[in-house]
Amino acid sequence: MTGQKQSSDSGGKEVKAIKNAxxxxxxxxEVDENGRPITADDPSGRKWTWEEDGYTVxxxxxxxxxxxxxxxxxxxxxxxGKLVKVEGDTxxxxxxxxxxxxxxxxxxxIYHPDRILHxxxxxxxxxxKDAWExxxxxxxxDLCEAGLREIQRKYGPEALYVACGTGRDVILxxxxxxxxxxxxxSGMAFFPGQSCYLPRTFSTNLKGGALFISDYSQYxxxxxxxxxxxxxxxxxxxxxxPVVANSDGSLGHWIVECMKRxxxxxxxxxxxxxxxxxxxxxxxxxxxxxxxxxxxxxxxxVDEGLYDHEFVENWTFGFEDYAASVAEWTPERAAAICEIDxxxxxxxxxxxxxAECWTLQWGVALDHTSEGFYTGxxxxxxxxxxxxxxHPGGMVAGLAPFNCGIxxxxxxxxxxxxxxxxxxxxxxxxxxLVGLNMxxxxxxxxxxxxxxxxxxxxxxxxxFFATNPITNEGARPxxxxxxLQEVSEFNVxxxxxxxxxxxxxxxVFLPVATYPERVGVAGHQPYLTGSITQAxxxxxxxxxxxxxxxxxxxxxxxxxxxxxxxxxxxxxxLLANCGSGWTYKxxxxxxxxxxxxxxxxxxxxxxxxxxxxxxNTVTGMYEFTPVALGSMGVPTTATFVEPVxxxxxxxxxxxxxxxxxTTGARNWxxxxxxxxxxxxxxxxxxxxxxxxxxxxxxKYGIEDGDWIVIxxxxxxxxxxxxxxPRIKEGVVSADHGWWFPERGADxxxxxxxxxxxxxxxxxxxxxxxxxxxxxxxxxxxxxKYEG
Amino acid sequence: xxxxxxxxxxxxTGCHTCEVACQKEKGLGPEQFGIKLTQIGPDQIEERKWxxxxxxxxxxxxxxxxxxxxxxKQPSCVKHCQAGCMYAGPLNDLVPLMxxxxxxLFT
Ligand code: SF4
Ligand code: SF4
Ligand code: SF4
Numbered sequence: 001m002t003g004q005k006q007s008s009d010s011g012g013k014e015v016k017a018i019k020n021a022x023x024x025x026x027x028x029x030e031v032d033e034n035g036r037p038i039t040a041d042d043p044s045g046r047k048w049t050w051e052e053d054g055y056t057v058x059x060x061x062x063x064x065x066x067x068x069x070x071x072x073x074x075x076x077x078x079x080x081g082k083l084v085k086v087e088g089d090t091x092x093x094x095x096x097x098x099x100x101x102x103x104x105x106x107x108x109x110i111y112h113p114d115r116i117l118h119x120x121x122x123x124x125x126x127x128x129k130d131a132w133e134x135x136x137x138x139x140x141x142d143l144c145e146a147g148l149r150e151i152q153r154k155y156g157p158e159a160l161y162v163a164c165g166t167g168r169d170v171i172l173x174x175x176x177x178x179x180x181x182x183x184x185x186s187g188m189a190f191f192p193g194q195s196c197y198l199p200r201t202f203s204t205n206l207k208g209g210a211l212f213i214s215d216y217s218q219y220x221x222x223x224x225x226x227x228x229x230x231x232x233x234x235x236x237x238x239x240x241x242p243v244v245a246n247s248d249g250s251l252g253h254w255i256v257e258c259m260k261r262x263x264x265x266x267x268x269x270x271x272x273x274x275x276x277x278x279x280x281x282x283x284x285x286x287x288x289x290x291x292x293x294x295x296x297x298x299x300x301x302v303d304e305g306l307y308d309h310e311f312v313e314n315w316t317f318g319f320e321d322y323a324a325s326v327a328e329w330t331p332e333r334a335a336a337i338c339e340i341d342x343x344x345x346x347x348x349x350x351x352x353x354x355a356e357c358w359t360l361q362w363g364v365a366l367d368h369t370s371e372g373f374y375t376g377x378x379x380x381x382x383x384x385x386x387x388x389x390x391h392p393g394g395m396v397a398g399l400a401p402f403n404c405g406i407x408x409x410x411x412x413x414x415x416x417x418x419x420x421x422x423x424x425x426x427x428x429x430x431x432x433l434v435g436l437n438m439x440x441x442x443x444x445x446x447x448x449x450x451x452x453x454x455x456x457x458x459x460x461x462x463x464f465f466a467t468n469p470i471t472n473e474g475a476r477p478x479x480x481x482x483x484l485q486e487v488s489e490f491n492v493x494x495x496x497x498x499x500x501x502x503x504x505x506x507x508v509f510l511p512v513a514t515y516p517e518r519v520g521v522a523g524h525q526p527y528l529t530g531s532i533t534q535a536x537x538x539x540x541x542x543x544x545x546x547x548x549x550x551x552x553x554x555x556x557x558x559x560x561x562x563x564x565x566x567x568x569x570x571x572x573x574l575l576a577n578c579g580s581g582w583t584y585k586x587x588x589x590x591x592x593x594x595x596x597x598x599x600x601x602x603x604x605x606x607x608x609x610x611x612x613x614x615x616n617t618v619t620g621m622y623e624f625t626p627v628a629l630g631s632m633g634v635p636t637t638a639t640f641v642e643p644v645x646x647x648x649x650x651x652x653x654x655x656x657x658x659x660x661x662t663t664g665a666r667n668w669x670x671x672x673x674x675x676x677x678x679x680x681x682x683x684x685x686x687x688x689x690x691x692x693x694x695x696x697x698x699k700y701g702i703e704d705g706d707w708i709v710i711x712x713x714x715x716x717x718x719x720x721x722x723x724x725p726r727i728k729e730g731v732v733s734a735d736h737g738w739w740f741p742e743r744g745a746d747x748x749x750x751x752x753x754x755x756x757x758x759x760x761x762x763x764x765x766x767x768x769x770x771x772x773x774x775x776x777x778x779x780x781x782x783x784k785y786e787g
Numbered sequence: 788x789x790x791x792x793x794x795x796x797x798x799x800t801g802c803h804t805c806e807v808a809c810q811k812e813k814g815l816g817p818e819q820f821g822i823k824l825t826q827i828g829p830d831q832i833e834e835r836k837w838x839x840x841x842x843x844x845x846x847x848x849x850x851x852x853x854x855x856x857x858x859x860k861q862p863s864c865v866k867h868c869q870a871g872c873m874y875a876g877p878l879n880d881l882v883p884l885m886x887x888x889x890x891x892l893f894t
């Protein structure tokens with residue numbers, strides 16, 4: 001994350017914009033006369049701990065483990081040193097007392113008999129076998145240090161891959177860990193196209209110069225009562241199921257509160273979700289065609305003059321080129337591609353074109369297509385057309401509050417304390433992936449293929465942070481498993497559980513703390529910063545993720561670089577280093593702090609560090625055609641490209657594999673591959689399911705509850721059929737992230753991970769710029785499993 | 788008379804939180820319920836109108852969280868309900884709440 005500084009010469013502006021686009025700008029923190037940050041909430045009378053009915057109550061924010069994208073306010077009830085229950089914190093504006101089933105079962109996670117509580121090692125030749133041996137932390141750190149030093153000596157520090165997952169705060173410190181270890185190779189583990197949020201946020205940061213997020217009033221301490229806030233007239237729920245997924249730091253049920261206050265929904269989804277059923281318009285699109293739909297909506301808005309003329313004239317760049325690019329995208333054409341009725345496109349375009357405010361609740365489906373980079377752009381231009389930036393009930397710029405980086409991904413300036421080798425090799429990637437390359441990111445497919453080929457410069461060691469790629473997000477887990485077991489010489493995992501990835505591949509297991517067992521900084525959100533408050537002593541010998549990071553840093557750089565003896569000291573340093581104005585204890589005392597956020601900051605110069613009005617882009621305008629993209633040599637406007645495998649692009653393949661496979665949808669109670677051990681969560685959905693339409697089921701002789709085989713040219717797996725009219729005919733929606741911890745560790749199947757693993761059917765080829773991959777639009781066929 | 792439970796099921800998303808909040812509050816196993824979700828649909832009522840809704844129904848294990856209520860707290864399900872669509876209290880206090888929406892009242 002770079003700061004918002006604009007270079008004074010014009011050269012280099014594009015590069016700066018591209019770097020900016022990987023992150024969100026820091027904006028100077030406003031302080032009062034005593035140098036304390038100015039906040040929008042009043043913490044007087046707020047206590048962080050008290051006694052109640054024989055319990056000691058600790059107030060904090062839930063983040064993490066277990067994994068989640070949110071950080072709800074929690075009250076942790078402790079008796080005799082044991083966490084008895086977790087309740088929602090009614091005063092915390094984020095969740096206002098509510099708590100979902102996953103936080104309600106946190107004690108079941110903490111005290112689960114399967115949880116790993118001591119460091120362990122296993123000989124490399126025993127990978128895959130339940131031959132773990134308990135060791136001390138001293139030995140664990142010695143092994144990790146020796147293992148990585150050996151890799152460094154033989155291949156250089158760049159041969160280490162820092163492989164991350166999502167939803168646990170340690171992944172947000174990925175930049176720190178990889179800098180400490182001297183490698184440029186990191187990213188979501190074996191996740192082609194970095195296909196979660198990054199394709200969208202990168203391309204649209206080039207357009208708007210910041211991350212803009214739907215305004216459900218979460219920016220304000222007084223929430224729905226905030227003067228000036230308006231419920232979005234329409235919420236466009238596009239490619240996600242927000243009430244289940246809670247993705248990207250938004251609580252899905254905020255939308256329900258907006259509905260109570262008059263918001264109407266438009267849902268774009270091949271599946272009838274709760275939101276779809278409660279929408280004014282439900283567009284049941286063919287997976288992978290969202291770009292065509294966005295261009296057609298834009299077409300109508302331009303054609304009928306429904307765009308915000310004042311905004312477009314004064315605050316945008318490239319409108320003519322944009323208008324020309326959508327001219328050919330008539331609703332008639334898009335409707336045929338998307339397989340929806342044409343009139344729905346007209347209606348939705350007019351609804352948002354005429355709305356006083358509307359917001360784009362976009363989801364990962366937009367990234368889960370090869371050209372996800374452009375899909376995000378096309379959807380975002382509708383926000384630009386209607387001038388919904390920093391607009392009440394629209395999209396509000398998520399700037400780093402109190403100078404704390406969003407997601408705590410520190411700026412390069414903020415990482416000056418870590419010595420860097422100027423001769424460090426560049427990340428492993430392919431030359432044509434210009435977007436990834438300009439961001440300085442590794443390509444996970446290049447990493448996988450480099451390992452398969454045993455390239456001279458390839459990965460020889462992997463450090464797993466909050467990730468379980470052969471179960472969850474890795475495309476082609478069969479191939480990933482092989483390179484991890486056979487090619488990588490040293491694998492270390494930080495986790496709570498013996499996951500399939502840990503069981504199959506790792507040499508050292510480092511057990512980590514859950515949020516009630518540690519301190520930390522929560523609120524990796526632009527609307528709230530807060531404390532992770534420790535309520536109980538860590539079980540067994542578990543350590544926080546960050547304690548491990550710091551100790552590894554100390555092993556490689558000494559006390560001078562990593563002097564901190566406790567997590568609290570480390571957070572004090574991080575908080576001071578970014579200039580937040582807080583110490584950890586000050587933050588814990590108040591538990592949360594809400595920044596002062598205003599609307600229309602592009603008019604007041606508050607989106608740019610130079611204080612000039614406008615957006616933080618090369619031109620200072622919202623760029624329909626991003627200047628920086630031109631300099632990358634790729635198209636500056638979106639066009640619809642058929643998924644690589646589709647009825648249209650590969651008709652011969654379609655004859656053999658006549659169904660469209662979509663995957664990645666969330667289920668209640670689980671966070672990706674997490675939660676399978678927790679009885680009260682597993683009860684809700686005990687086994688992996690694949691949804692198919694009754695007509696398709698009939699065609700292939702399948703009944704509800706049958707085990708079915710799902711297969712294509714890449715691979716096959718089996719799941720249980722859920723025959724339901726909720727899913728579009730011709731599409732199947734298969735679960736991801738399944739494993740069966742109850743099976744035990746020693747049957748050689750790694751908890752059955754490959755049997756139901758839909759990721760075996762995925763492609764590993766990211767799109768044009770290297771961002772986005774086809775997770776939601778593959779072809780497949782299904783048949784009854786005959787066992 | 789014991790407290791009533793009122794659900795505005797126009798907003799119930801079927802998130803299962805009430806079920807689990809109750810199980811945890813009452814120390815129930817995963818197959819024991821103080822309140823249990825029921826599902827309506829998916830049913831295509833008209834060309835573009837679907838009913839796909841949920842209504843949680845309290846069971847005989849539900850004591851309306853009498854202990855919590857006596858110490859001034861809301862029942863655990865009501866407090867944690869993700870959609871904020873559950874209400875508990877004396878019947879007469881709940882009846883006036885039924886304005887816009889779709890309500891199920893359990894006495
Ligand atoms: S959304 Fe996340 S933080 Fe909030 S209650 Fe659920 S698991 Fe906890
Ligand atoms: S009121 Fe209490 S006992 Fe009844 S369902 Fe809700 S949580 Fe369970
Ligand atoms: S917690 Fe509320 S929204 Fe969730 S299922 Fe229960 S009643 Fe419905």
